[in-house]
Amino acid sequence: MVVDFNFRFSTESTPQSLQQRLTEVLRRHGLDFELAWTVGGLPFLTTPGTLVAAVQTAIRAETGIETQLSTTGGTSDGRFIAQICPQVIELGPPNATIHMIDEHVVVSDIEPLKNIYRRVLENLHAGLPA
Structure with a gap:
């Protein structure tokens, strides 16, 4: 099975933290998986200026x-x-x-x-x- 999904996340998360959390969930459920990640764009927050x-x-x-x-x-x-x-x-x-x-x-x-x-x-x- 192949599952494609898209995380849209804030500056409070990183691609690495999301990958770690997802990996933990998949392992906790005993799933056999392989992940391939592509980061399409990082979140941003402009400081008022x-x-x-x-x-x-x-x-x-x-x-x-x-x-x-x-x-x-x-x-x-x-x-x-x-x-x-x-x-x-x-x-x-x-x-x-x-x-x-x-x-x-x-x-x-x-x-x-x-x-x-x-x-x-x-x-x-x-x-x-x-």
């Missing part, structure tokens, strides 16, 4: 919303660049239909998002303190 401050300020100025940093929402494509970029965030339109048939965004969400992106760049250029 200049980029986060620039984005939060831009969102507040454009929408009046006080943002909250969060790791909810599932896995992130940011994991592919987090090892080479000290600050990674994801900022885009509401994604109620993400990865669904007929995925789409509401047209009225595009203009404010464009303004937020512009403000982020202006904030970074101005050297907004963290």
